Amino acid sequence: MNTPDWNVSEWLNVEGPLSLEGLKGKVVVMETFQMLCPGCVATGLPQAQRVADSFSPDDVQVIGLHSVFEHHQAQGHRAALEAFLHEYRYTFPVAIDRVDDAHRQPATMRAYGMQGTPTLVLFDRSGQRVLQHFGHLPDLVLGAKIERLKEARGGTGDQAKHEARATREDTAESCGEAGCLI
Amino acid sequence: MNTPDWNVSEWLNVEGPLSLEGLKGKVVVMETFQMLCPGCVATGLPQAQRVADSFSPDDVQVIGLHSVFEHHQAQGHRAALEAFLHEYRYTFPVAIDRVDDAHRQPATMRAYGMQGTPTLVLFDRSGQRVLQHFGHLPDLVLGAKIERLKEARGGTGDQAKHEARATREDTAESCGEAGCLI
Amino acid sequence: MNTPDWNVSEWLNVEGPLSLEGLKGKVVVMETFQMLCPGCVATGLPQAQRVADSFSPDDVQVIGLHSVFEHHQAQGHRAALEAFLHEYRYTFPVAIDRVDDAHRQPATMRAYGMQGTPTLVLFDRSGQRVLQHFGHLPDLVLGAKIERLKEARGGTGDQAKHEARATREDTAESCGEAGCLI
Amino acid sequence: MNTPDWNVSEWLNVEGPLSLEGLKGKVVVMETFQMLCPGCVATGLPQAQRVADSFSPDDVQVIGLHSVFEHHQAQGHRAALEAFLHEYRYTFPVAIDRVDDAHRQPATMRAYGMQGTPTLVLFDRSGQRVLQHFGHLPDLVLGAKIERLKEARGGTGDQAKHEARATREDTAESCGEAGCLI
Numbered sequence: 001m002n003t004p005d006w007n008v009s010e011w012l013n014v015e016g017p018l019s020l021e022g023l024k025g026k027v028v029v030m031e032t033f034q035m036l037c038p039g040c041v042a043t044g045l046p047q048a049q050r051v052a053d054s055f056s057p058d059d060v061q062v063i064g065l066h067s068v069f070e071h072h073q074a075q076g077h078r079a080a081l082e083a084f085l086h087e088y089r090y091t092f093p094v095a096i097d098r099v100d101d102a103h104r105q106p107a108t109m110r111a112y113g114m115q116g117t118p119t120l121v122l123f124d125r126s127g128q129r130v131l132q133h134f135g136h137l138p139d140l141v142l143g144a145k146i147e148r149l150k151e152a153r154g155g156t157g158d159q160a161k162h163e164a165r166a167t168r169e170d171t172a173e174s175c176g177e178a179g180c181l182i
Numbered sequence: 183m184n185t186p187d188w189n190v191s192e193w194l195n196v197e198g199p200l201s202l203e204g205l206k207g208k209v210v211v212m213e214t215f216q217m218l219c220p221g222c223v224a225t226g227l228p229q230a231q232r233v234a235d236s237f238s239p240d241d242v243q244v245i246g247l248h249s250v251f252e253h254h255q256a257q258g259h260r261a262a263l264e265a266f267l268h269e270y271r272y273t274f275p276v277a278i279d280r281v282d283d284a285h286r287q288p289a290t291m292r293a294y295g296m297q298g299t300p301t302l303v304l305f306d307r308s309g310q311r312v313l314q315h316f317g318h319l320p321d322l323v324l325g326a327k328i329e330r331l332k333e334a335r336g337g338t339g340d341q342a343k344h345e346a347r348a349t350r351e352d353t354a355e356s357c358g359e360a361g362c363l364i
Numbered sequence: 365m366n367t368p369d370w371n372v373s374e375w376l377n378v379e380g381p382l383s384l385e386g387l388k389g390k391v392v393v394m395e396t397f398q399m400l401c402p403g404c405v406a407t408g409l410p411q412a413q414r415v416a417d418s419f420s421p422d423d424v425q426v427i428g429l430h431s432v433f434e435h436h437q438a439q440g441h442r443a444a445l446e447a448f449l450h451e452y453r454y455t456f457p458v459a460i461d462r463v464d465d466a467h468r469q470p471a472t473m474r475a476y477g478m479q480g481t482p483t484l485v486l487f488d489r490s491g492q493r494v495l496q497h498f499g500h501l502p503d504l505v506l507g508a509k510i511e512r513l514k515e516a517r518g519g520t521g522d523q524a525k526h527e528a529r530a531t532r533e534d535t536a537e538s539c540g541e542a543g544c545l546i
Numbered sequence: 547m548n549t550p551d552w553n554v555s556e557w558l559n560v561e562g563p564l565s566l567e568g569l570k571g572k573v574v575v576m577e578t579f580q581m582l583c584p585g586c587v588a589t590g591l592p593q594a595q596r597v598a599d600s601f602s603p604d605d606v607q608v609i610g611l612h613s614v615f616e617h618h619q620a621q622g623h624r625a626a627l628e629a630f631l632h633e634y635r636y637t638f639p640v641a642i643d644r645v646d647d648a649h650r651q652p653a654t655m656r657a658y659g660m661q662g663t664p665t666l667v668l669f670d671r672s673g674q675r676v677l678q679h680f681g682h683l684p685d686l687v688l689g690a691k692i693e694r695l696k697e698a699r700g701g702t703g704d705q706a707k708h709e710a711r712a713t714r715e716d717t718a719e720s721c722g723e724a725g726c727l728i
Contacts (some may be wrong), residue, residue: 028709041223047686054686056316071265080262083253087218087362120656140600143689150690180269228502236504322411322418325507326514333515400633405587435629444626447617450584451726544633 001125003129004111008065008099010078012085014093020127023061027149028123032065032109035084035119039179042116043136045090050139051146052092052116059150064094067109067117069181072099116181125148135179185311186293190247190281192260192268196275200341202309205243209331210305213290214279215245216268217257221361226300228273232321233328241332246276249291249299252362254281288339298363306331317361353354367493368475371462374442376449378457387425391513392487393462396429396473399439400447401481403543407500408482409454415510416456416505421453423514428458431473431481434465434544470528471493499543503531549675550657553644554611556624558631560639566673569607573695574669578611578643578655581621581630583663585725589682590664591636596685597692598638605696610640613655613663614668616726618645670695681725 003020011017020028031048033040045064052062068076075081076099085094099107107113112121115134122145123133131145185202202210213230215222226248234244250258257263258281264337267276279288287296293305297316304313304327315329367384375381384392395412397404408466409428416426432440438443440463449458461470470476476485479498486509495509557563564572568728577594579586591610597610614622622645631640636728643652651660656668661680668691669675677691 036265040271050684050686054684055690071261071269074262074265079253080256083218083256088220118235138596138600139685140596140689143686144601144693144696147690147693148697151694185414232502232504236502320414321503322414322417322507325504326419326511329508329511331514332508333512400629402634435625435633438626443617444620447582447620451617453586454698 001120001129001132003123003127004108006065006095007096007107007111008095010096012078012082012094013091014095018061018063018093018095020123024127025125026059026061027055027125027146028061028063028127029146030063030065030121030123032067032114032117032119032121034066034068034070035081035116036172037180039136040118041088042119042180045088047136047139047142048092049090051142054143055146055150060105060146061067062092064090064092064117065093065097065108067097067106067114069105069109069117118179122146122149124152183311185305186290188247188277189289189293189330190277191280192278194260194264194276195246195273200243200245200277201283202305205261205305206309207307208241208243209237209307209328210243210245210309211328212245212247212303212305214249214296214299214301214303216248216250216252216299216362218253218363221318222300223270226361227270227304229318229321229324230274231272233324237328237332242328244274246272246274246336247279247290248274248276249279249288249296250281251287251291251299298361300361304328304331306334323328365491365496367487367491368472370429370459371471372459373462374460376442376446376458376460377455382425382427382457382459383486387487388491389489389491390425391419391510392424392425392427392428392491393510394427394487395486396431396478396481396485397482398430398432398434398481398544399445400435401544403500404482405452408484408543409452411500411503411506412456413454415506416458418507419514424510426456428454428456429461429462429472430458431470432457432463432482433469435472444478480543482543486510486513488516547675547678549673550654552611552641553653553657554641555644556642558628558640558642558689559610559637564609564639564641566578566605566669569669570673571671572605572607573601573671573692574609574673575692576609576611576667578613578660578663578665578667578670580612580614580616580663580726581627582617583726585682586664587634590666590725591634593611593682593685593688594638595636597688599693600689601696606692608638610636610638611643611654612640613643613652613660614645615651615655630638663724664725668692670693670698 006019014141029048029051031044033044047065048062051060066081078096081094097108100107103110112132114132118135120133120137120142121129124130130149188201210265211230211233213226215226230244230246233242248263260278263276263278279290281288286294294314296314300317302315303311307310312331370383389482391417393412395408396407412426412428415424430445431451442460445458447518459473476496478496482499484494484497484501484506488494494513552565575594575597577590579590594608594610597606612627624642627642628639643654646653649656658678660678664681664684666679667675670676676695
């Protein structure tokens with residue numbers, strides 16, 4: 001599982017742009033969402049905020065990635081996203097995935113081979129992508145996975161990578177309650 | 183409690199414009215909302231859809247009223263609302279409350295003296311407003327109120343009107359979980 | 365749909381025994397349950413308490429009927445039920461359905477032809493059984509049905525009876541989440 | 547934080563008696579409950595089952611401890627508990643805390659200085675008690691704590707012990723939604 005750089009156009013809820021390189025040393029939890037995706041609003045984003053509230057920011061950085069692949073006119077501009085984050089009181093940094101007119105999906109979503117939203121991506125302390133999950137991951141399981149990455153200081157993360165691959169292959173779910181498929 | 187006409191600019195999810203005059207003979211349940219109001223998304227609109235699914239359309243007409251009083255750029259255009267209704271699978275007719283540049287609140291919201299969103303308004307079969315409630319009304323109570331109005335064919339609705347006034351006076355709630363105050 | 369008398373051995377949460385005859389003039393909502401039935405604990409009994417809290421006791425009387433048809437040793441004695449009602453803070457009157465050693469089901473449950481627990485039974489103001497439902501009835505629908513019975517002062521309740529019959533025929537559900545089949 | 551032996555009278559859902567000594571090598575999650583404690587039924591026990599379903603039994607052993615300190619007649623005999631476990635489909639081993647007529651609380655609950663039910667106790671792979679929590683612990687936090695103990699093979703668990711102590715001091719909650727205080 002490779003780890004493409006984030007290719008995003010703007011950041012909200014944070015001063016400057018963030019990068020995997022700059023976040024090395026922390027576990028990174030990235031919640032990929034669309035503001036009009038019901039599964040993201042009901043489940044994915046509240047879980048991301050719980051992660052941000054439950055772990056120390058010295059150990060775990062939560063990031064939202066707004067990856068719009070439908071209804072661009074409605075949710076594809078900064079003001080709409082700002083209003084959404086304000087009303088729902090989300091406080092973690094959010095990046096806007098770069099729109100590429102040649103493709104329906106934005107750049108980072110495409111580089112990561114995501115199936116839709118919400119998609120949760122975990123990165124270890126060395127900045128390597130180690131898990132990618134489309135749909136909902138129970139809190140009990142997510143808490144354990146984050147803790148394992150927290151504990152693996154400087155480790156190669158081989159076991160976690162293996163697990164991540166397996167998880168991803170299992171996630172060929174249909175759209176609906178859980179989320180929006182591409 | 184008087185009953186101003188609806189002053190709206192557009193209708194979605196329905197062929198032509200609806201009016202209280204044209205709906206005479208039916209009980210009308212109007213859910214006033216904003217698409218970025220968390221209390222509307224989590225509670226008010228799902229309840230409106232349950233009403234639409236639980237009562238015969240011959241007896242009860244559910245209407246959404248999109249009354250934007252904040253974040254106009256994000257939620258104040260038709261495409262945003264269309265995308266929202268599509269993603270959340272809301273099928274009842276929705277009117278866009280008329281924006282009036284001289285005022286922060288749109289026209290119908292202002293004429294009805296609403297305090298914020300979500301606000302539920304019930305109209306009897308003769309088209310008279312008989313209840314207006316800001317915030318959440320439990321399903322058990324709402325089901326009973328709709329049924330009373332259904333049964334009151336041709337009645338003057340005096341008792342219901344009295345109750346409505348009382349309900350409205352009680353609803354001076356603070357913003358937050360329940361909804362967005364003007 | 366006939367209306368057998370209640371055949372019960374004891375009453376809790378109330379001074380003397382109650383009867384349909386004595387409750388004439390009120391709508392009666394009877395929640396038939398077992399204290400170890402998960403669907404009753406999670407859904408049926410909380411709904412019964414909401415009904416008791418939402419309607420005037422002058423109009424609507426909520427009754428619990430403890431009809432034990434399994435695990436008699438565990439839940440079939442008064443002390444167990446008392447402890448249960450105390451811990452869960454249920455305040456409406458509860459009758460213990462009369463155990464009949466010749467049959468697995470207690471007397472009232474058998475006379476009413478119930479399929480299991482929870483079963484909701486509605487009686488009109490004249491004491492006639494007008495609806496019987498095994499499993500869960502949504503609050504919106506239950507609120508409407510209670511209100512219709514409240515409004516039908518002295519009526520013959522023909523329409524409600526018809527509806528009740530239809531509802532009951534539809535409820536051939538399997539056991540599990542919803543409740544316990546006999 | 548010392549670790550008294552479990553002093554129990556019977557085991558359900560398992561062949562022979564279990565002990566901390568015999569479980570060495572596994573993380574042990576012990577859910578202390580009463581079958582008529584609403585907070586245990588609604589929150590604590592479902593969480594215990596989720597733990598049993600989410601972690602490998604080679605790594606994590608879930609145990610229920612039925613510690614009755616009130617309503618002994620109703621919930622203090624084996625048949626009542628068996629019926630409860632059967633109806634709610636709980637499959638993990640459950641021990642009955644030993645009743646001691648000289649005290650209101652049973653023996654293990656007393657030895658562990660518990661404040662009421664539900665109380666969650668975590669033991670590391672060496673059989674040492676490292677966390678004790680009265681009330682509800684969010685899944686995200688519990689998942690992380692279990693994982694940390696899983697990873698700490700042969701470690702001294704000093705950090706976890708410290709944390710456990712802090713958690714316990716924080717839990718002076720009042721009774722009600724969360725659980726039953728002694």
